[in-house]
Amino acid sequence: MKKLLATTSMALALTLAACSSPASPGSQATPGAAQGETKKVTMWMYPVIADSAKSQAFWGQAEKDFEAANAGIDLVIEQQPWDNRDEKLATAIASGKGPDLVVLGPDQLPQYQASGGLASLKKAYEGQEDKFLKSAVEAATVDGDVYAVPIYHTITTTVYNKKAFDAAGVTELPTTWDQVKAAAPKLAAQGVSIMDYSGDAKMTLNLSFYPLLWQAGGSVFAEDGRSVAFNSPEGKETLQFLVDLQKVGGLPADAATKGNKVEGGGLSTGKTAMGYALVKPEADIMIKALGEDAVVVGEPLKNKEQVAFGLPGLLTRTSISKDEASAATVAKFFSSAEFAPTLSKASGYFSARQDVKPDSADKVGAKFAEALAFAKAGEINSKARQVMASLQPHIQSALQGAKTVDAALADAEAEANAVLKG
Amino acid sequence: MAGLLFVLPMLVLFVVFRFVPTLGAFGLSLTDYKISGEFEFVGVKNYADFFTSTIARNALATTLLYALIYVPLILLIALASALVLHRIVWGSSFFRGTLFLPYVTSFVLAGIIWLWIFDLQGPLNATLGVINLGPVPFLTGAQPMVLTSLAAVSAWRGFGYSMLILLAGLKSIPGELYESARIDGASVGRQFTDITLPLLRPSLFFVLVIETIGAFQVFDTIYVMTGGGPARASYSLVYYLYDSGFKFFNFGYAAAIGVILFVIVFLISMVQRRVLDREEP
Numbered sequence: 001m002k003k004l005l006a007t008t009s010m011a012l013a014l015t016l017a018a019c020s021s022p023a024s025p026g027s028q029a030t031p032g033a034a035q036g037e038t039k040k041v042t043m044w045m046y047p048v049i050a051d052s053a054k055s056q057a058f059w060g061q062a063e064k065d066f067e068a069a070n071a072g073i074d075l076v077i078e079q080q081p082w083d084n085r086d087e088k089l090a091t092a093i094a095s096g097k098g099p100d101l102v103v104l105g106p107d108q109l110p111q112y113q114a115s116g117g118l119a120s121l122k123k124a125y126e127g128q129e130d131k132f133l134k135s136a137v138e139a140a141t142v143d144g145d146v147y148a149v150p151i152y153h154t155i156t157t158t159v160y161n162k163k164a165f166d167a168a169g170v171t172e173l174p175t176t177w178d179q180v181k182a183a184a185p186k187l188a189a190q191g192v193s194i195m196d197y198s199g200d201a202k203m204t205l206n207l208s209f210y211p212l213l214w215q216a217g218g219s220v221f222a223e224d225g226r227s228v229a230f231n232s233p234e235g236k237e238t239l240q241f242l243v244d245l246q247k248v249g250g251l252p253a254d255a256a257t258k259g260n261k262v263e264g265g266g267l268s269t270g271k272t273a274m275g276y277a278l279v280k281p282e283a284d285i286m287i288k289a290l291g292e293d294a295v296v297v298g299e300p301l302k303n304k305e306q307v308a309f310g311l312p313g314l315l316t317r318t319s320i321s322k323d324e325a326s327a328a329t330v331a332k333f334f335s336s337a338e339f340a341p342t343l344s345k346a347s348g349y350f351s352a353r354q355d356v357k358p359d360s361a362d363k364v365g366a367k368f369a370e371a372l373a374f375a376k377a378g379e380i381n382s383k384a385r386q387v388m389a390s391l392q393p394h395i396q397s398a399l400q401g402a403k404t405v406d407a408a409l410a411d412a413e414a415e416a417n418a419v420l421k422g
Numbered sequence: 423m424a425g426l427l428f429v430l431p432m433l434v435l436f437v438v439f440r441f442v443p444t445l446g447a448f449g450l451s452l453t454d455y456k457i458s459g460e461f462e463f464v465g466v467k468n469y470a471d472f473f474t475s476t477i478a479r480n481a482l483a484t485t486l487l488y489a490l491i492y493v494p495l496i497l498l499i500a501l502a503s504a505l506v507l508h509r510i511v512w513g514s515s516f517f518r519g520t521l522f523l524p525y526v527t528s529f530v531l532a533g534i535i536w537l538w539i540f541d542l543q544g545p546l547n548a549t550l551g552v553i554n555l556g557p558v559p560f561l562t563g564a565q566p567m568v569l570t571s572l573a574a575v576s577a578w579r580g581f582g583y584s585m586l587i588l589l590a591g592l593k594s595i596p597g598e599l600y601e602s603a604r605i606d607g608a609s610v611g612r613q614f615t616d617i618t619l620p621l622l623r624p625s626l627f628f629v630l631v632i633e634t635i636g637a638f639q640v641f642d643t644i645y646v647m648t649g650g651g652p653a654r655a656s657y658s659l660v661y662y663l664y665d666s667g668f669k670f671f672n673f674g675y676a677a678a679i680g681v682i683l684f685v686i687v688f689l690i691s692m693v694q695r696r697v698l699d700r701e702e703p
Contacts, residue, residue, distance in 0.1 A: 087668040093458070111671060254542060385669060396651055396653040
C-alpha cells in the first residue's frame, strides 16, 4: 500500500505542478529586463565525453569560455547521467525546475514537443542557416518549427574482427547481407557468431533492427506517420535474415535478450566477428581488446540500400526557457564552427556542421566520418518510442522461435497501429 | 478532543501525503496531462483504453501469475525460517540478523549479482552442467521460468521482513498450550496444525496481505533483471505504468493504471480479510 501511495504521490506532484505558476526558476531572464542585468541559462549535458573526469573538466572550461565571451549571461552547465534521462527531464519540466537547454535525440524531440515541453530555437540559426547537415536540422524540426540546434553527430558503421574471419577461412570481409549469410556457417563452425545483435528490451531499435530494416529498403512508419509500415516484404526480409542467422549460429545464442555492451562482450572477446551498428568509442574498445591489426572499420552494410544510423545531438530549448535570445546565444556558441572540433576531439563524435571537417590524423575516426554520408537519424514521429516498444517483444519472440516472422510482424503491426490511433 | 489533538499530527501527515495524493491521482487519471502543465479533461477515456488494451490485459495476467508464484513461495520460506529460528536457542540473534540482511541490501547491486548467477554461463548453470542439466534460460526462457526466477529473487530479498513478523507471532503463543498438547500425546505435526497455525493467523494474515500487495507492485526486480522481457514475459502492471508515464509521457493513462491497481489490491485484501481473518465459529 505504501508503495502504491508513493506512486500516486507522483501523480499529485504532477497535478500540483499543473496548478503552479508558469514562471520557472530555471529561466531567470525576464523579457524587457533592464540592460546590463545578468541572465541565467541552465543547460543539461550528458556524458557525450565518456570519461567522467575529462567530461567535468571539458564542460567546466566550456562554461568559463562562454561566460568570458558573453558577459551578460550566467551559464550553468549541469552534468546528468544517461540513465533515466527521460524520467528526470519530464519530471523537471513538469515541476518547472528543468533546464532551459538540454541535449535530446531525434526520437525524443517530437515526443517532448507533442507533450508541450519544448519552445522554438529558431534564433540560433540566424547567420548560419545552411551550415548544418540537412538531416540533423530536419530532426530538430517539428511541424515547420525548429526546436534545437545540432551540436554533434554520432555515426554507426560496420566494424570487423578480421582475425576471426581469417581463422574461419573467410578472406573477404562481408559487406552485403548475402555475404554475411554465406560466411555465417563457416564462422559458426569455429564457435564464433558472425554478427552481433542486441535484442534487450531496454535497447533502442535504432541500433538493432531499424538499420537493417532501412538497408532492406523498408521503413518503420507509413509516409503520413499514422500507421506503421514494417509489416512489409522488406520488414519480413529483415526479420527472416536475423532468424536465419540465429538458426545457423550466426548470432549470439542470447541475441534476443542481450544488451549491446562491447567491453567484455562477444565483440571484444572474439566470440562475435562483426558489429553492424557500432560507434567510434566502441571500435576503440575493440581495438584495445583485440589489437589494431585485428580490427577493420568498414562501410555500413548493404542490401537494397546502404544506410547507417547516425544521431545528431540536439541542443534543445525547453518550455522552461522564457528567453529565446539568451538560449539562442548559448546554442550558437556550442554549435559554432570554433567549438565543434574541440567537442569532436574530446567525445570521439563528429560535428553536425558541413563546414567542419573531421580530424585527418585519426584514421579510425576518418573511416567513421565516411559513413556520415549514409546517415539516417531515425524516423521522426511523436510516438516513435511507443511503436518501438510494440515491435521489440515480437522480434524477441521470433528470435526465440516462439513466433514465425509473419506472425511476429503482424502482431506488432496491430499493436503499433493501435498505439498510433490512440 | 484531547484524543483528536493527540492524533492530529499523524492525521495531518496522512491526509497531506497519503489521502490527497490518492485523490490527485484519481483526478489526473481523468485527464490528458502534458509535461508543460496543460491538461484536458477526457472523462473515463484512460480507463476505457486500459480495458481494451491487449498489452494491459497481458500485463495484468503476468502480474497475477507472478503473484501466484511469489506469494506462496515467500510465505513458505518466511514461515519455515521463523519456525527454525523459534527453535534455535544458541546464536538466534546472529541468524536472525543474517537472514534479514537481504532486506536491507541495495537491490540494484544484488540484482546485478543475481543476473550473473542466472546467466547462461553463470555459476548456477555451471553447477547444473556438472550433473548434465541445462543450461537453463532462467531469465530468457518461457514466461513461467522467467517469473519463477524473478519471484525467487524477490522472495530472497523480502522474506526477512515477513519472517520477523511471523517470529514475533510465534513467540506470542503461550508455551503452556504446547506443553498440554504434548501431555495429551499430540504429535509435532498436530501441534503445528492445531496450535501454531490457528494462533499465528493474525500474523499470517498480515504477511499475506503485505506480500500480495508487494507482488502486485513488483517493479524494481523486473527493471533491474529483465526490463520486462523477454517478449514481455515479465511485463508487469507497474512496469506498464512506468513505461506509460515516464517513457511515453501518458501521465493520465499511467495514473489510471495506478488507480486500477489500487482497486485490485484493495479488493484482494478485502477477500483475504474475509477468508483468513474471520472469527472462529
